[in-house]
Amino acid sequence: MTQRVGDTRTSISREWGPGMSRVSSARRSLPALAAGRAMLRSLRPTFLLLTLACVALAVGIAHHDGATITLTPLLTVLAGSLAAHASVNAFNEYHDFRSGLDSRTDRTPFSGGSGALIDEPDAEGAGFAFAAVMLTIAIGFGVYFASTYGF
Numbered sequence: 001m002t003q004r005v006g007d008t009r010t011s012i013s014r015e016w017g018p019g020m021s022r023v024s025s026a027r028r029s030l031p032a033l034a035a036g037r038a039m040l041r042s043l044r045p046t047f048l049l050l051t052l053a054c055v056a057l058a059v060g061i062a063h064h065d066g067a068t069i070t071l072t073p074l075l076t077v078l079a080g081s082l083a084a085h086a087s088v089n090a091f092n093e094y095h096d097f098r099s100g101l102d103s104r105t106d107r108t109p110f111s112g113g114s115g116a117l118i119d120e121p122d123a124e125g126a127g128f129a130f131a132a133v134m135l136t137i138a139i140g141f142g143v144y145f146a147s148t149y150g151f
C-alpha cells in the first residue's frame with residue numbers, strides 16, 4: 001500500500017509492508033539542491049569579476065603611490081568586497097522577485113536578474129537568508145578590517 005504525505009512539492013512516499021516502512025529520501029533532498037542552485041545563480045558570479053577588478057585597481061593605485069601591499073589586508077578587503085557584492089546581488093534578486101518585477105521583465109544578460117527565484121519560487125526564504133548571511137559576513141570583514149588596520 002502506498003500513502004502520500006505532504007503537499008505536491010514535498011511529498012514523501014511511504015510503502016508499508018509487513019512490519020516495515022520506507023521513506024524516500026530522494027524527494028527530500030531535491031528542494032535543498034534547488035535552493036542551492038537558486039542561491040548560486042542569484043550571486044550572478046560573472047558580475048563578481050567587477051569586484052575583483054575594482055580591488056585590483058585599488059591595489060595598483062596604492063602600489064603606484066608607494067604603499068606596501070601585504071597579503072592579509074588584501075585578502076580581508078577582497079573577501080569583504082566579494083561578500084558585499086554577493087549580498088547586493090542576492091537582495092536585489094529577492095526584492096525583484098517579491099515585487100513582481102522579475103515576472104514582468106524580459107531577461108537579458110544585463111537586466112532582468114538571474115531568474116533564479118522565478119524558476120525556483122520555493123527558494124524565496126532561502127534567498128533572503130542567503131542575502132542576510134552575505135551581508136553579515138561583509139559587515140564582519142569590515143569591522144575586523146577597521147578594528148585591525150584603522151579607517
